Amino acid sequence: MKKLVTMMVTAFAALMLVGCGASESGSASAAAPQAKAGAIADTIDGGLQGKKVLVAYYSWSGNTKAVAEQIQRETGADIFFIRPQTAYPGDYRECVDIAKEEMNENARPAVANKVENMDQYDVVFVGYPIWWGKAPMFVYTFLESYNFQGKTVVPFCTTGGTPIGGSLADAQKSAAGAQLVRGSDSSDPAAVSKWLKDIHAVQ
16 A cells, blocks of 8 residues: 555656646746847847948938938938928928828828939938927838838937937838838937947948
8 A cells, every 4th residue: 555655646746847847848938038020129230331321311490401411421321302292381380280280190291202223222211300209291101112121221310309219110110121220319419420339330
């Protein structure tokens, strides 16, 4: 009888050990970090060495133009002004009222010009002012006009206080297939230079 009890206890202990082993294995597997699909990268993979680069931007007041030109100087990129088919009013209040109406309608206003041979570019910086927490809606028209599959898109903006984050989800959706890289919302030249180094756009 004692022998039978001993055998049963031994078998039970063995089963418990196997069960615990499976549980630990499962926990380790569940805890393994997984890359999120569509995650925004902190840096440009491999930097800009040997890559063709474009800075495409829209500027209403001139602030975004200044940042775009600084990026172009520091990276040696080509530069392109994204021109809306219908120009925005020079009066700020009128301009943002139109921008708000376009945003509420999720409009896609037409773009007046086009990048020739977008296929040649590996990395595209896209710059814009922030209006109502987003890029002007025609900037999304611009992004949706090209195939960004396999390209890197780096947003940058100028803003009166609203951070760039609110515009990134829309930019990511519009530039389908692209790898987005952490953007900048500063117009300070020193901060822009530091950001370019941080994302490995310059040495």
